[in-house]
Amino acid sequence: MCFFVGYLFGAKAATILLFLCVTVATLQLGAATGILAALTTIIFNVLYIDPRFQSSSRAVIDTVVMIITASVLIWQAHAYRASKREQRRVSLRAQKSERNFKEAEERFHSALAAAHAGIYRLDLKFGTAFRNASLNKIFGLMDKEAVFPINDFKMRIHADDQPRVDQAIGRMIQLKSSFSEQYRVYRADGSILWIKDRGTVILDERGEVEAVTGTMVDITDLVQAEESLHRSQEQFRVLIESIKDYGLFLLDLDGNIISWNVGAERITGFSDCEAIGEHLSTIFATTMTSDLPDRTRSELREAREKGIWQGERWHARKNGTYFLAQELVYPLQRSGEVYGYAKVMNDITLRKKAEESLRHSEARFRQLLEAIPQMVFTATPKYSFDFANQRWLDYTGLSQTQITREGWSTLFEPSEVAETTQIWKAASELKSAFSHELRIRRADGSYRWHLCRAFPILDAHGQISEWFGTHTDIEEQKQLQNELLRAKQEAEEVSQMKSAFLATVSHEIRTPLSAIIGFSRLLVEESWSEEKMKEFAQISLRNGYALSRIIDDILDLSKVEAGKLEIAKSDISLQELLSEVVESLSVKAMEKGIGVSYRIEDTVPETFLSDPVRLRQILINIIGNAIKFTVEGEVQVSVQAEQKDIGRTLAIYVKDTGCGISEPNAQNLFQPFQQADTSTSRKYGGTGLGLALSRKLSQLLGGNVILLHSAPSEGSTFKVELPLLAKAPQAKRVNKRVEGATAALPMQARLTGMRILVAEDAVDTQLLIRQILQRQGAEIDFADNGQQAIERAESKDYDIILMDIQMPVCDGYQATRTLRSRAFSKPIIGLSAHAMREEHDKILASGCNEHLAKPFDPKRLVDLIEVLGARSSESVKA
Structure with a gap:
């Protein structure tokens, strides 16, 4: 370009353009590019632009000047470009440093806040102070930075610490150094904090202090901990040094x-x-x-x-x-x-030397007292032990020196020391004999009751110079008194339990009894449809069974407690038994709208050996309880065989979704006559015997009933454990099949042609038996007492006699024994409202073939008559 400009406008214009191009090239592309541009332009300018280069001194000088001028321009342009680059680098570094500073500042403030620390600055020239947000928070002020007068800062320092802090700050300013102090400050709410203050001075350009800056850390917790530790250490030190x-x-x-x-x-x-x-x-x-x-x-x-x-x-x-x-x-x-x-x-x-000296000096006196068959002692007028004979020492296990040094307080029962001392002081003031019953510690640490008698020995001035006394062991008498008192208390507790039990039983008996009497009265006093009459009768029957179960539970529990309940084991089909129990309880479950299901694992054998009556009783109680206390949901019964150290066991789990039981109430759950609490008793009823009886029955069967889990509103899970014993002998299985076959016969006309004498004094029971037996086709005669029964049995040929036990004139025991003594061989079934085992054995011992407890199941009565009648016929044929 310079060449064309020079060609058109001359060398001067080309030179100006040369310098401009060199400058621009250097600024934009650097010194190397500027130098290259300068050399190229100068060569073209000298060689090709008129006037062309000539070897004259003038031309050489012009060329040199041009080169120098271009070099200066290149150097200045390069320096300017380098300074611009440096400015950009400095600007970038400053921006980065500013970002890093802000981040560091944020981290610093966060660390201060986490450490309960804050920053302050005291401007001495303007008399102002700056607090950051963290420090304001420590002082309980607004949670942001603030500037305030220095006096406000000073006012927050505790008055007792103010002189010390002022002196430290003054010394720091004077020495232009730093300081570190811990002192107390007031928060905005008036409370006091301990802070750690570290400060330093800031100097102006003249080297004078213009401000103080520092940090404050809340060390209240640390100071309190140190003070507590110091107090503990000091107390321990004083205690140790005082001993x-x-x-x-x-x-x-x-x-x-x-x-x-x-x-x-x-x-x-x-x-x-x-x-x-x-x-x-x-x-x-x-x-x-x-x-x-x-x-x-x-x-x-x-x-x-x-x-x-x-x-x-x-x-x-x-x-x-x-x-x-x-x-x-x-x-x-x-x-x-x-x-x-x-x-x-x-x-x-x-002490040992003194004991030895005392032992020698008092040997004769001791020998004299050893002959006395009593615990003998002497005491000073101030009631301090002076001497005790060997019987006393043997009893207490203390030495003579120990007794003298330690005194009465270590021997008497602590609660009786004050009373005994007071009585002795009263005797001392009256100069009269001391007599008091108290407990004295024996060598083994136990306490025994003693009668302490002491007599004052008076000197010539009528003052007590010494006490002489004895201790008589009255522990046996006291124990007898305590036993009498304990027996009285136990009798009162039994009376209270009896009253509570009678109240509970009265309620539980009267509840079904009320339904029975009420619906019976409705049937008698008014006319009802056949459907209603049947409904009323079913209700009465259901409540009658409930009443019978209550009585059975009470009797069974009393028999278990007395150890007179006998277990009759036989083969049991758990499938049949469990199905029967669930079916019998399903009506109650359906009435409440809850489900009842059961599942038997394959590991459970089809039959095992146990008492079917007692197992049925256990299951009815446990599953019945689960249904009773479940409002919604279901009751699940699962059965499985488990292997334990004692052998294989049958585990029956009963889980419900009922109200559950709290931990305190669960502790007394298996105690007789107790339920979870009184409110439950009022809401759900029951005598509180079911679980107690179930556990005792299961224990008689070699197992147990336990509460696995229960919590309020979460339901309960009970577990029945029974041993899986080997099957019963074949003979029992045959008997079971015979009874089962008999029980399965039709209910109608099973006693046709049988002549039955019923000895019963209760008219209503006569009517009931008549209705039951006449439906089965039997011919029935009645006797109102035992004497009539004897006379009619001897005057007419009866196939079987139903003999009530409690009757006037002659009871059932005597009537049966009389008939047997007169060669009456037909079956006699004893009827009694007593269900105890002793009564059962007594009835059979009198000559009865079987015993049926009232109230009896009509089906059971018919079954029993049929079986005994059949056996009697077979024996006659034989």
Whole structure:
């Protein structure tokens, strides 16, 4: 371009353009490009632009000037370009530094807030102070930065600490240094905080202090913890140092002394610097025995294992004198780990010597008192022990010196010390005899009742010089009194339990009885449709069965408690038994709208050996309870065989979704006559016998009933455990099949042609039996008492007799025995409202073939008559 400009406009214009191009090239592309542009332009300008280069001095000078000028322009343009680049780099670094500073500042403020710390600045020239948000938060002020007068800052310093803080800040300003103080400040709400203040000065350009800046940290918790620790340490130190009569050694695990008290220094004769850090056996190295290290290790080991070691040892002091020490060693524990030992040592040398001296001086007096068959003692006018005979010492296990030193308080039952002392003081004031019953500690630590009698011995001035007394053991008499009192209390408790039980039973009996009487009255007093009459009869029947179950439970429980309930084991089909129980309870479940299901695992055998009657009773109680206490949901019964150490067991789980049982109430769940609480009893009813009876019955069967889980509103799960025993002998299975076959016969006309004599004095029962037996085709005669029964049985040929036990004129026992004595061989069935085992055995012993308890099941009565009648016919044919 310079070439064309020079060609058109001349060399001067080309030169100007040269300098412009060189400058632009250098600014845009750098010095190297500027130099290249300058050289190229100069060459073209000299060689090709007129006037062309000539070898004259003028031309050379012009060329040199042009080169120098271009170089200067290149250097200046390069310097300008370099400065611009540096400015951009500095600007970028400044921006990055600013970002990093902001991030660091944010982290710093976050760290201050987390550490309960804040920043302040005191401007001394303007008298203002700055607090950041964290510091304001510490002072309980607004949670943001603020500027305020310096005096406001000073006003927050506790008055007691103000002079010290002012002095520290003044010294810092004077020395132009920094300071660190901890002091108290007031928060906005008036409460007091401890803070740690670290500050430093800020100098102006003249080197004068213009401001103070620093940080404050809330150290209240730390100060309080340190004060608490200091108080504890000081209390411990004062306590230890105050025990001057006893030497206390603190040992590490190896037996090295880490601390001791003044008493230990006095006893051993060593100083702190001589003993601390040394092994305990080293301090007593001059002892008269050579096995001290082994003994020390043995003491520490026994203290660690048993919690304490105690004994008496002879030791040598630093000066070589010997002393007898009574010693105790305790392990020191932290979080269950032993970290050291405490050894307490008492110099008992003088005491032992005094005991020996006293023993010799009073030997004759003691021998005299030993002949007295009493616990004898003497006491000073101030009631302090003076002497006790050997019987006294043997009883208490104390020595004469111990009794003299420790006095009465260690021997009497602590609660009786004040009363005994008061009575003795009263006797002392009246100078009269002392007599009082109190408990005295025996050598084994137990207390026995004694009658203490003491008589004052008066001197010539009529003042008490000594007490002489005896202690008589009256423990047996006191025990008898206590037993009588305990028997009275137990009788009262039994009476209360009896009243509560009678109230519960009365309620439970009257409830079904009310339904029976009520619906029976409706049937008698009004006319009803056949459907209604049947409904009323079913209700009465259902309540009658409920009443019978209550009575059976009471009787069974009493038999179990008396140990007179007999178990009759036979083969049981659990499928049939469980199906029967669930079916019998399904009506109640359907009425409540809840489901009842059961499942038997394949591991359960088809039959096993147990008592079907008692197992049915257990299942009815447990499943019936589950239905009773379940409002919605279902009751699930699952059965499985489990292997235990004792063998295979049958596990029956009964789970419900009922109200559940709280932990406190579950503890008494299997106690007789108790339910979860009174409100449950009122809501759900029951005698509280079911679970208690079920557990006792299961235990008689070799198992148990337990509550696996229960919680309020979560339902309950009970488990019935029974042993899976081998099958019963074949004979029992045959008998079972016979009874089952008999029970399966049709209900109608099963007794056709049978002549039956019914001995029963109750007209209603006569009517009931007539209705039952006439429907079966039997011919029936009645006798109102035992005497009539004897007469009619001898005057007419009856196939069977139903004999009531309690009748006027002649009871059923006597009537049966009379008939048997007169060769009456036909079957006799005893009827009785008594269901106890003794009654059952007594009835059979009188000559009856069977016993049927009232109220009886009509079907059971017919079955029994049919079976006995059939056996009687077979024996006649034979």
